[in-house]
Amino acid sequence: MDVSFAAYERCMLCPRRCGARRTDGRAGVCGCTSALRVARAALHFWEEPPISGESGSGAIFFSGCPLRCIFCQNEKISHEGYGIEVTAERLATMMIELQAQGALNINLVTPLHFAPHLCVAIDLARADGLTLPIVCNTSGYETAELVHAMADRIDVWLTDFKYASSAVARRLSAAADYPQMASDALDAMLASLRRQGGRALNEDGTMLRGIIVRHLVLPGHVGDSMAVVDRVWEIAGNEVDLSIMNQYTPNKRCRSLSGPLAHGLDEDEYDLVVCRADEVGFQNIWWQEGGTVSESFVPDFDATGVLSTARR
Numbered sequence: 001m002d003v004s005f006a007a008y009e010r011c012m013l014c015p016r017r018c019g020a021r022r023t024d025g026r027a028g029v030c031g032c033t034s035a036l037r038v039a040r041a042a043l044h045f046w047e048e049p050p051i052s053g054e055s056g057s058g059a060i061f062f063s064g065c066p067l068r069c070i071f072c073q074n075e076k077i078s079h080e081g082y083g084i085e086v087t088a089e090r091l092a093t094m095m096i097e098l099q100a101q102g103a104l105n106i107n108l109v110t111p112l113h114f115a116p117h118l119c120v121a122i123d124l125a126r127a128d129g130l131t132l133p134i135v136c137n138t139s140g141y142e143t144a145e146l147v148h149a150m151a152d153r154i155d156v157w158l159t160d161f162k163y164a165s166s167a168v169a170r171r172l173s174a175a176a177d178y179p180q181m182a183s184d185a186l187d188a189m190l191a192s193l194r195r196q197g198g199r200a201l202n203e204d205g206t207m208l209r210g211i212i213v214r215h216l217v218l219p220g221h222v223g224d225s226m227a228v229v230d231r232v233w234e235i236a237g238n239e240v241d242l243s244i245m246n247q248y249t250p251n252k253r254c255r256s257l258s259g260p261l262a263h264g265l266d267e268d269e270y271d272l273v274v275c276r277a278d279e280v281g282f283q284n285i286w287w288q289e290g291g292t293v294s295e296s297f298v299p300d301f302d303a304t305g306v307l308s309t310a311r312r
Helices: 087-100 112-127 144-154 166-173 178-196 222-239 265-280
Strands: 037-044 057-062 108-109 134-138 155-160 207-216 241-246 285-287
Touching: 037 087, 037 207, 037 241, 057 087, 087 108, 108 178, 112 134, 112 144, 144 178, 155 178, 166 178, 178 207, 178 222, 222 241, 241 265, 265 285
Parallel strands: 057 108, 108 134, 134 155, 155 207, 207 241, 241 285
Antiparallel strands: 037 057
16 A cells, blocks of 8 residues: 555545545545644553553644544544644654653554654654654554555554444444454454564563554443454454453533433443453453543643744
8 A cells, every 4th residue: 555645645545535635735534634733742641551651652642533433532633633733854853752751652643644654754763763662543443455554663553443333333433334444454453463473562561562452331332342342352362452441431512412422431331341351361451440531531732742842
């Protein structure tokens, strides 16, 4: 798959394959033109322990997203497009700056609709002394072709697997093909990991290479959550870590709806999904203790770390 800047000319980077002429300033379904936009670059402490550790993950949050999840917690950047326009060279420098701050890795959050910029920036940063693992933090809604194209530059895949049901995916994210796309993408990530030698941890337990599959349990959707657990097991078994999240918090839109998404997750619902993961055989399971939703897992999107000191 072409991941040069020519890919923006008629964009087919994500499963939407919208064909937007992003180089002409026309936004794709992701909401972005070919102008790279970043909302935040800073140490982040709220990922899974193998990613954040004690020192924090060097998280870079990108504007835009190919999905349209009605419960999105990052609407300011995913739907509203907040972000500062930067070059690939500046993105590379951000990575070096995060390494200097003591980051455990470079955590690219929802980045692959900017794949051409990423390739250039990662290569520049490596040439300039970047030694940290590169984490691709994705919704899981990716094409297998793009995963294969990026595989040599990605060390850790931190990927969502949101839905097993096409009907639920259509209703909540306007993407009926999500289950198939996420399955194919996970297959491609697994193939890449196997080529690289499999899961690898540092002495302190932080991840150097691997796959963590995340699933956010939604109120009233336990059956689909358990189906997700089953599907991930069928695809990857214990070659991946599984992270089951209970941090669902209804946003303004969901609070206005009638039905289960208007309120938080019941603890019994969450426990059922965690138990299912244990029953099918997952050995590396990450879960969140009660009260998680009362904490803030959403950082301030205020351009922290995005602009160089000279430009400030």
